[in-house]
Amino acid sequence: MKAITLVEAVNQALDYEMSADESIVLLGEDIAKNGGVFRATLDLFDKFGAERVLDTPLAESMIAGIAIGMASQGLKPVAEFQFMGFIYSAFDHIISHASRLRNRTRGRLTCPVVYRAPYGGGIHAPEHHSESTEALFAHIPGLRVVIPSSPARAYGLLLAAIRNPDPVIFLEPKRLYRLFKQVVPNTGQALPLDCCFTLMPGDDITLVTWGAMVYETMLAAKQLGETQGIHCEVIDVATIKPLDMEMIIHSVQKTGRCIIIHEAARNCGVGAEIAANLAEHALMSLLAPVQRITGYDTIMPYYRLEKHYMPSVNKIVHTAQEMMEFV
Amino acid sequence: MRVFNLPDLGEGLAEAKIREWYVKAGDSVHVDQPLLAVETAKAMVEIPSPNQGKIANLHAKTGVMVQTGAPLISFHLDEVVEHNQATVVGQLSHSETILENEPDIKPKTAMSTYSKRVQATPKVRQLAQSLKIDLSQVTPSSPHQHITLEDVRAHAKQNHPPLKATANRDIWLRSIPHTSEDLHGARRTMAHVMQSANQQVVLTSLFDDADITALNTPLDGKPRFRGLTLKLIRAMQDACQEMPALNAHFDAENLQRHLFKQINLGIAIDSPQGLFVPVIQNVGSYSDQVLCTKLAQLKSLAENAAFPANLLKHATITLSNIGTIAGRYATPIVVPPTVAIVAVGKVRDKLQWDSITQKCCCHFKLPLSLSFDHRAVTGSEAAYFLKAMITSLAALGDT
Known part of the structure; x- marks a missing residue:
């Protein structure tokens, strides 16, 4: 079977589910004839036609609003924002309506919409194209926030997001879009939306991460294992909201140490939520203070400096060593 | 272009x-x-x-x-492979690296098999560390199985084992290739006995040489000293008679010393399993022939590391023959309650000026190291003991 990239896995999941479920509609800027700015929706216009794959005007607020209307009337829209940095004008619709529709109507209406957006830095893009603001959505009750980090998880989690009856913010780490490939059987098998994924088992230290930072974290974990004998347990959170704390706590109770790695700015990031949960529920097991390795509390810099903004393999390795020496 | x-x-x-x-x-x-x-x-x-x-x-x-x-x-x-990545901004990295298939994506199955760490708050861990208490040895009293500050304090009042190797060192050890083994048997006993002896005894050592030229019975032109161990035992017997203070036990608690007429000689024997010190009770009661047989028996027991426990007890003084490999002098450790040990080095030849014959001639010297517990033995007592041994060894050659 041919190995595919993460962006191809997104395409494969959309293709599979649109074939299986006629109520699914795609909308976004340049997603139809052009196939999307990153080619996530390539060939879907040709296959499913203009009624199901819609090019919209350059108006994110409108994209979000139309999708809510569609979702409340029986369609399952999958809307694409070209970049996460363009999403702010759609906030009102997403926060004031999409997240609340079920509650507002006492369950009579749900809002089965998926808002897809490429997110994160590392591709030498200009302003507004590199930020990681997943925490903004994770704070809102009624939204799910899902971030895959491999072609297989992109496929399985996107299927699950589309099938979910409530709104899902589906953030795709664009730096990983074509960074590696994986064999992803096109079986229509969804992955659970409420659990983390343990990518590497270990006893010494738990590395908790998501999105593109999974890549650096895995490199660091391998390096720590091979050269220092420090065995890391690597957890891909995958679903930022609702957070599967049970699995993270379990791991930290075993290892006694935890580093949270995320690309987003530190202050009030999702890492803070995880650390707070560990303080509440795993304090008795901790052998060292929980550490966060994150972006800085600045605007994501222009691309010449973006490498310095994002957590590096070296930083993870160094922090892990320090933690092992803490006790 | x-x-x-x-x-x-x-x-x-x-x-x-x-x-x-x-x-x-x-x-x-x-x-x-x-x-x-x-x-x-x-x-x-x-x-x-x-x-x-x-x-x-x-x-x-x-x-x-x-x-x-x-x-x-x-x-x-340069020819650039075009990827249909389309983006109007930025550049996506691209590779053909194939990821392995997803690891276990039913993560909850793994959760049943883990061992919880010791449950304690940082404050409790800090106290335990300052008191050098290994928390895994502390029994939690709280219904939630958390170790409390009181648990640690209570544990501290009892005798607690010393803290294990620090995590720090543990981590370093993991970074270099090595083999580890738990010490057991004679090697483990050696570690305990030597550590405890070194902590208790006020060790002092005295070195000298015995001239054993007269004991030489050359074979094919090479020097040979037959039955040297036997002769050393006899010399120690003579020395003990001269200076009984060294054939003794010292009771540090009651500040008493027990002087013995009978000599129970511990003989330190190296083996791959570790150090053994079997004891020949009352060496003075045996003829040379019987003593030689006994020494041979001990040697074969050492090779099998099979000493019956009663054979390892009640030494009054010890002899250690270190010198067959290399080394001249040593500071052997006195194991309480005994107060003295003699270590014998490697025989060496030495040119010596004889003022009577006005000639240089070759002498054979046997290096002797005497360690004694200065709590129980004075320096001059030790010196007289060593002198008696030297005299005795020289004289034994004449007989």
Whole structure:
């Protein structure tokens, strides 16, 4: 079977589910004839036609609003924002309506919409194209926030997001879009939306991460294992909201140490939520203070400096060593 | 072929003078590599390469003034594999690396098999650390199985085992290849006994040589000292008779010493399993022949590391023959309650001036090291003991 990239896995999941479920509609800027700015929706216009794959005007607020209307009337829209940095004008619709529709109507209406957006830095893009603001959505009750980090998880989690009856913010780490490939059987098998994924088992230290930072974290974990004998347990959170704390706590109770790695700015990031949960529920097991390795509390810099903004393999390795020496 | 024209290097600068070329036609260059330096009306500026490729042609020589927008360099561009990545901004990294298939994506199954760490708050851990208490040895009293501050304090009042190797050292150890083993049997006993002896005894050592030239019975021109161990035992017997203070036990608690007439001689024997000190009870009661048989028996028992426990008890003084491999003197450790041990080094030859015959002649010297517990034995007692041994060994050759 041919190995595919993460962006191809997104395409494969959309293709599979649109074939299986006629109520699914795609909308976004340049997603139809052009196939999307990153080619996530390539060939879907040709296959499913203009009624199901819609090019919209350059108006994110409108994209979000139309999708809510569609979702409340029986369609399952999958809307694409070209970049996460363009999403702010759609906030009102997403926060004031999409997240609340079920509650507002006492369950009579749900809002089965998926808002897809490429997110994160590392591709030498200009302003507004590199930020990681997943925490903004994770704070809102009624939204799910899902971030895959491999072609297989992109496929399985996107299927699950589309099938979910409530709104899902589906953030795709664009730096990983074509960074590696994986064999992803096109079986229509969804992955659970409420659990983390343990990518590497270990006893010494738990590395908790998501999105593109999974890549650096895995490199660091391998390096720590091979050269220092420090065995890391690597957890891909995958679903930022609702957070599967049970699995993270379990791991930290075993290892006694935890580093949270995320690309987003530190202050009030999702890492803070995880650390707070560990303080509440795993304090008795901790052998060292929980550490966060994150972006800085600045605007994501222009691309010449973006490498310095994002957590590096070296930083993870160094922090892990320090933690092992803490006790 | 791509032609690179001189860009506007300031705000509306019309021209620039070429000061230096860093590259020539045929060179391969990469993006951002400095190509040349130019002088504008405002400054010296280095111009970096906009492309990756090979330089086809330089359109102007050093010293020439070039107009903004005029051709500067032609490149043969490296062939770039085009990916349909389409993005209007940025550049996606691209590779053909294949990820392994997903590991266990039913993560909850793994959760049943883990061992919880010791449950304790940081405050409790800090207290335990300051008291050098291993928390895994503390029994939690709280219904939630948390160790409390009180649990640690209660544990501290009892005798607690010392803290294990620190995590720090543990981590370093993991980074280099090595083999680890738990000490057991005689090697483990050695570790315990030596550590405890070293902590208790006030060890003092005295060194000298015995002249054993007379014991030499050469074979094929090479020196040979037959039955040396037997002779050493006899010499120690003589020395104990001369100075009974060293054939004794010392009771540090009650500050008593027990002097013995009978000599129970511990003989330190090395084996791959560790150190053994079997004891020959009352050596004085045996004939040379019987003693030789007993020594031979001990040797064979040592090879099998099979000493019955009663054979390892009640030494009153100890002999250690270290010298068969290398080494002249040593500071052997006295094991309480005994107060003395003699270590014997390797025989060596030595030229010695004989003032009577007015000649140089070869003598054979046996290095002796006597360690004693200075709590129980005085320096002169030890010296008399050593002197008696030396005299006895020299005399034994004459018989």
